[in-house]
């Protein structure tokens with residue numbers, strides 16, 4: 001089954017239904033979108049010799065042409081390689097070469113940053129050449145097997161080189177069904193607002209919205225501007241968006257007191273949402289929040305915390321559940337394993353592993369990493385978690401971020417949760433630093449709220465009142481901002497490097 005069929009069918013059955021918006025305007029209806037994608041697919045085949053199975057990259061910020069380009073690639077039987085537009089040119093070339101892409105669609109602002117090598121062809125989105133593709137004869141969706149490659153998803157790479165998760169048509173279809181069955185229902189005309197990158201989470205929700213005749217709306221800013229999202233909800237109504245927790249925080253700051261009735265659902269995930277922030281978001285947005293926990297290797301689908309669970313403020317376990325990532329998606333088998341890969345009981349912490357129809361086939365051109373990550377037929381997520389008696393999963397940290405101090409395991413997230421509630425703390429990230437006596441010590445890297453000057457002893461007293469003594473940071477480092485990757489995830493590795501570099505400088509008597 002070719003995932004592009006959903007568009008082909010909607011184009012026939014509901015040609016007049018709104019399909020793509022840009023800013024405040026409706027720019028394409030389903031008939032037009034399907035027709036344009038089919039013509040571009042014809043051009044891919046005729047002009048660019050794209051054969052079924054070929055990889056076609058898209059390097060662009062979110063834009064309306066993104067939607068039809070993805071579908072054109074699928075209709076032609078090829079696979080998309082959406083690349084985060086904020087990456088470094090050397091990362092563009094790494095991904096293009098690694099994927100063996102024969103063609104890349106690039107937005108005009110990035111055209112001079114994408115290196116051309118070998119037979120790679122570049123087409124600038126919305127250029128005269130791009131427009132000429134529409135003169136080609138339209139083609140019908142090329143039949144694909146469910147296991148054929150549809151999306152080569154390059155992981156965000158908080159460590160090492162990005163890896164390409166092989167996502168098949170079946171994986172994408174299953175992820176779409178999971179969304180519609182367990183995260184949110186979509187009716188014709190409902191809006192998905194792409195404020196988060198379409199190369200990642202937001203784009204993965206595109207197909208479910210096409211299947212149900214939703215409207216995919218691209219912000220005029222091509223990205224995330226909190227005020228623009230609020231205006232868009234007012235303009236479009238029944239608007240949903242996928243947002244990383246940092247985006248939700250900023251949206252809450254902008255929305256305080258505003259009318260939020262134009263929002264349908266804010267789906268958050270991709271990183272830890274601190275309970276204090278979630279409660280604040282609930283206060284502002286009401287029962288419009290849903291959480292997903294997933295990773296590129298099983299897109300958006302390991303567990304979900306539903307809208308009704310987040311809204312159940314009178315439930316005795318409400319607070320605990322808000323701190324969890326919810327329960328497994330219906331078709332997923334999710335377990336917590338020990339270091340020897342044996343299943344653990346509820347209450348015991350270990351690595352989260354899972355199996356189900358959304359799990360990738362493997363990593364592209366990386367048999368060793370594929371074998372390791374998928375050992376025993378299960379995806380090893382690299383996340384540490386624990387199930388409670390009721391089947392709710394709580395995420396601790398990435399296995400590599402766990403701190404072992406004086407023989408005790410300390411999860412940075414737990415310490416961050418506490419410090420994050422201090423009014424003078426804008427952002428915080430907790431890491432382990434090697435220490436001769438303790439093995440590792442807990443260090444909190446704190447960004448103070450603007451105009452405040454909170455000191456180490458005040459934060460220490462704050463922690464002492466709230467967490468076990470041994471978990472509290474032994475050291476505080478005040479910095480201007482946290483290093484983050486292009487998806488807004490904190491780069492703990494860089495914090496650890498920063499700490500060891502500053503220690504070295506101190507030892508050598510060099511002032512830093």
Ligand code: AMP
Nearest residue numbers: 156269270271272292293294295296383
């Ligand atoms: P990526 O493959 O770039 O989407 O990153 C996936 C990783 O993000 C997961 O392995 C988790 O460590 C983290 N993550 C995803 N969803 C959540 C969530 N809801 N809460 C906390 N961390 C999350």
